[in-house]
Amino acid sequence: MDRKRSNQIALISIRIFSAVSIAILIVILGYLLFRGLRYSNRKEIKVIPIASINNEFNVYANKSAKLDYLDWFTLQSMAMGRVRTLRTISKVNEKFHLYIDPRVSDQFYSYLATDKLDKFIIKDSTAINYKEDKGGMIVLPITESAPSGYRSIKIYDNVVVVNKEVTQLLNNKKIGAVTLTQIEELKNNKIDNWNSLNGPSLKPDFIANASESELANNPGSISIVKAKEYSMMKNVETLDVVNIESGWNISLDYLLSNSEESGSFGGIFSIIVNTLIMIFLVILISTPIGLGAAVYLSQYAKKGRITTIIRSGIDLLAGVPSIIFGLFGMLVFVQLFGWSFSLISGSLTLSLMILPTIIRTSEESINSVDKNMISASRGLGATKIETIFKIVLPAAKNGIVTGIILAVGRALGETAALVFTIGSSTDIASKLTSSSRVLAQHIYLTIIEGQSIDHAFSAALVLIILELIINTTAKKLMNKGKKNGK
């Protein structure tokens, strides 16, 4: 009984441990999918992220501007002509243009408590091509509908104001940003003491629509006022509010637009193109050599020292870490041959790296070709090489192609070997000697250079999808080959 029990336990443990492998895979792929598709960032902003409703005008922005909301302060800066580009606002590299319908220009500027600037007021709307102006924003009466290609922008114009004592730094503690829920609780006096929010020990006192003096004279007091009112107050502080911004991380636009300024802006189209060019080069270089070696080992090599040496060479080459390939590529292709950081240096390095993979799988396929057919061809008078080209290689093509596809999959995901060989320009490579950047390496550089990690995830999603396609294609081909084989 004891043996039977331990047998059962052991077998169940084996199953559980094996299942862990699958669990890990699901977690990784799932997480990648999730982070790659949607981004969700916690930001702390000065205004309450609830849209205000305006009875007079609406604000619209070009869809390409990727604006979702604006806070009152930014809108005011824009109206004052202080915003030139959207780079810091929505991470889009476009010049900002403001258009104000003359019918609402007075209301707009009074809402923003600043002087009218004539240059933004539309004189002749037919002269403006709104759709083409990717950084365009327009203020229209609510009776008008948005130009095509534009969508409406939420305006947040409420701030949380508090007495100065609430935000003071006491014993290394200072109140941080508050969430919308906490604001509600403060409104309903559900929070007894500011110190539960990491503030000083004071009782919160919520005053609806307070005036400056009410706030200044009441320690612990808090109110919600319009940003415009706040801008004229002096003796009060604001609390930052937590805003979760989420949206689609990946889009057709992202995939099809070029990368700009080392990947800080734009999409990854140019990088994908570079990757494809590199793959093409790698296949071009490594296939003849790899096939040649495989044919030699399978059809020509005799048991002897030369064959052993060649096989050992292939095995050793397969074990060299990618970083060392990178160093080798740097010394030989970048420096010695003088090609500098370029597409060709990187492609050559990768070709050498995947050589063993191609050789091994090709040799296996070639070995499994029916030897009788080979004899028949020789018996009809064909030479060895003629037989190889006409009979052997066509018969082994499924296995050979599978091997190439798998090797390409490996090259696609390679980073360390490319960091010191291929360069880092995000432009589409114009010549073999152009510095260029490819997908996997781009993800690495994005992280290392501190760019948006959401960007890294979306690029990673593209990479993993490519890899999955490659793997399934290779498997399908391999199975087809097995079925057709004798």
Add this chain to the structure above:
Amino acid sequence: MRNKSIKIRKRLESSSRVFLLLCGAISVFTVILITIFIVQQGLPTFKTVPIKEFLFSTDWSPSADIPHYGVASFVVASIEVTLLSMIFALPIALSSAIYLSEFAKGRFAKILRSGIELLAGIPSIIYGLFGIAVVVPFVRNFIGGNGYSLLSASIILAIMILPTIINFSEVSIKAVPDELKAASIAMGATTWQTIYRVTVPSALSGIVSSIILALGRAIGETTAVVLVGGNAPIFSTNPIDMGRTLTMNIITDMSYAEGVHMSALFATAMLLFIFILLLNLIVVAIMRKERLDG
């Protein structure tokens, strides 16, 4: 009708033989060239840096007034990370290998096999990214330290070497003759007893080879570890601390190194190369002993 000259066909035959031999030889040339170039760049280090200091000092400070190039902390970190990853990976990998070879049919086995293949196809940069987003916070919140640590690197590496160990071990386990297993069962042993008393010991040399091969992969991994390991060139045996492996050292400093610093990096590469060569030789020795013992 145009005659195809037999002479041309023969000429093609003999020249193709030479060409194909050259293709085969390219692998050998490449390995030799790699060795020569790396050594050529790395050896000059020892004109200024004594070998003892290089190998045994934990002081790596290339930018100090008096620069020091000691890689001992990196060696320790590399070994630590590799061994830890093996400890994490082994139970899962061996179980999967045993499961796949003993219970080869069935839906779960198919899923397991596909899963392993998929894991093997994930590029190291993606493992690194996953490490930053998931493993580092996990270590930070549940274990300690700031998350970027050798422990995080070990966890990621463990996942990466799973397919290697599983594939090779499975082959070895499958190669154990059925008669041995049948004999064990016939004597009344349970499945588990057969596995750990007969099957695994018989497949041991193959399993050990797979482990050593995986060790070679782990010690040579760069991209994933550099993103989660913390990259602090200090000596520490505590896995929660940040650390830097040999590979991390090379990729981090190479972009700005020059002079003796750069030679030292190549010397680091030499050291890495030697480690991997040793591991490969051990595998070859095991396989040869296996073949001789029959």
Add this chain to the structure above:
Amino acid sequence: MENKLFNVKNLSLWYGENKALNDINMEIEANKITAFIGPSGCGKSTFLRVLNRMNDLIDGVKIEGAVDFNGKDIFNDVDIMNLRQEIGMVFQKANPFPMSIYDNVAYGPRLFKKYKKAEMNDIVERALRQASLWDEIKDRLTTNGLALSGGQQQRLCLARTLATNPQVILMDEPTSALDPISTSRIEELMIDLKKDYSIVIVTHNMQQASRISDTTSFFMIDQSRCGFLVETGDTKDIFFKPRDKRTEDYISGKFG
């Protein structure tokens, strides 16, 4: 003055250290069917392969002695590719190439010359007719050769060798993997082909040998596992009045 097709003198063959054929002497005549019989493993197939130098494809084979084809030494005086054009071979297991029937038959001739389409069509048709396959597949020449039945595949292989217009066709147990009906079809074919070609066939089927061959050679294997020729003669003589007792024993089934 008959010029013997093949004249074999003192032929011995080694696979590495092991002697496989010992001192074979024989003459093979043209336009006849010559059968090699004998117990399995006695080197009949090996000797057959000497005639078109197919043993050259195997590592470590050493040959001593002389083989003349139409008066010329096949090892020194004849170009090997021409030799294989003149001597065709059909194997035990049918091995059509994975291409269309047409391309299978055209393969051999295309190695040596570039043909115009019309010429090639003629060659393919002639070969397929001679192999008694034309009527069955004349309207599906583009189908893959592997899609044919076993017997058809073997006839396709025969057509393939016939396309190069050889003088001799060597056959290594061509019907041992076929059913009786396909077998008799191929046997009829062989008798028909005798008019234009010479045939040398290795067979373990004595009835087949006695049915179709003109000359029979009986091989045996000695204690050191080396093959040798016991006797050669007219088929009728070998089967009913063998000179050697060993032949008589074999024929009457003591060895089988």
